[in-house]
Amino acid sequence: MLLEIDDVSLLYGRIQALHGISLTVDEGEIVALIGANGAGKSTTMRAISGIRPVASGSIRFDGEDITKLRADLRVRRGLCQAPEGRGIFPGMTVLENLDMGAYTRRDRAGIAQDLDRVLGLFPRLAERRRQQGGTLSGGEQQMLAVGRALMSRPKLLLLDEPSMGLAPMLIQQIFDIIVEINQQGTTVLLVEQNAQQALARAHRAYVLETGRIVKSGTGAELLHDPAVKEAYLGVA
């Protein structure tokens, strides 16, 4: 197992946001975490990337217990998250943003190679390489966030709502790119409200409700599960 989360609970002050979550991600997989607004999807991501400390439970990554490890050291272990929404650096240019993605690395040749790869995956970013991040459109910012996370050459890429606020065309495009990234060898854990798209692409998925995992299975299984259909896919 690349990532193993066991019985993790997390508190925001006195409010319990996660109630004993357990999930696993195997090497080479795309795993999706779906659920409604406020179900705890982003909180789960924050626990994994280390932005929020967990109250109890354990997180293992690549055979190592990282439950108490600082967030920046998790990046060095190969775990990188693209934050949701406007999580890019608005005052830095596209190239500077991508450069920040490689902050933990010092292998210049490897960084240059990954930069080519990212610009190849996202031609829009290549066109706008000298433009400031804050001046990009929502979709471009999203691509930049994903590309920047890739620049750390992660073993596990965490994507928080990669399709949020995007036009349908762009949603399609960003999911295609996620699959392509995965096929190039990066394991992906993604959080999505857009359950249809996420389940269609993911190998496996978990359904999160009010801080608990209520269902899990392969993407195809959940896609055809009547309860999931009714609650998240908008068809009765």
Next chain:
Amino acid sequence: MTTVLDKVRSGREAVGDRWHHAPRWVRWALLAAVIAFFYALPNREFYQYLGPIPTPGANFTQVMFTVSIYVLLAVGLNIVVGFAGLLDLGYFGFFAVGAYTVAVLTSPSSDLKAMWPWLLAVPVAIALTMVSGVMLGTPTLRLRGDYLALVTLGFAEMIRIGAVSSEFLKGQRGFNQIPHPPGEFADGKPVFGVLDARPYYWLVLTLIILVVIGVRNLTHSRVGRAWISIREDEDAAQLMGVPTFKFKLWAFAAGAAIAGLAGALFAGKQNFVNSQNFELLNSIIILAAVIFGGSGNIVGAIVGGGLVAYMIERFRGIELFGVELYEYRFLFFGLVLVIMMIFRPEGLIPNRRRAAEFKDRRKEVTVGE
């Protein structure tokens, strides 16, 4: 209204563009001219031709020394506020630590009776302010925004009240006979005397140049990139593997060290240090100066610190309808700040990135509504 503002804005951008596109030698020549101007400034033979620039109500050379100290402080605070984005309301507290360290180690009225030479006390003052910066920063830099501002505010007041009431720090009686920096002319007269403020000004000016070169190199390195990323989005910085706490502490310590240096220079010139030198207002003025000039931009901080310190002194000795304008200096200062914040929140000479961050934040607010 906006059209006028836009015109001013585009005009200034054109100046910026012209500067960036000018050949290297032109830029160097201009820079050398500016520096030469400021070295020449405190000479009466030079400033008497400058029309309204010399201050009517105060010795202009003394004023220029004060201005230079403020510029040095603004450059230091700019690291903390401008680069790392940490709101420090008690920056003058570090200045006090620097000045008092020199006073305690060198003055004959100190209980220590160490009576060190000034030069020996300077590195100790810098080191101690750095340590106090780390001590203050370690518990507080894990806090965010507002909390940090409050704690630093408390720190500066603590230092001041400690100075007022502690027997060791001599309160209002203060420390006297603090030695001047070393150096003698060929005829045996000291370079750094009591009457002539020019050598002190030149010393501070030279140190400002050195500090600016150091800070510039720092901001173009990995450290600088880390600071900027923290300022722009602390969570994202952490997600990219930047040890945010460590770099915030570094910014704090570096800023503190520069304030300590400024404090040591101040004590060495003034010859006398007491608790009245360190009012809270000073912290606010420097912070306002950095924001006024354009935080995040070294040139902005220099211009801001210089202009604010100079303008306050410029009011001295001017009477209007029988009212001494100096009495109302902070009223004008406040008014200018309010107007600035409405029309130009990014400061006089903003940082290119910083301007984009402001725009981004504004967008975020409107999206949230």
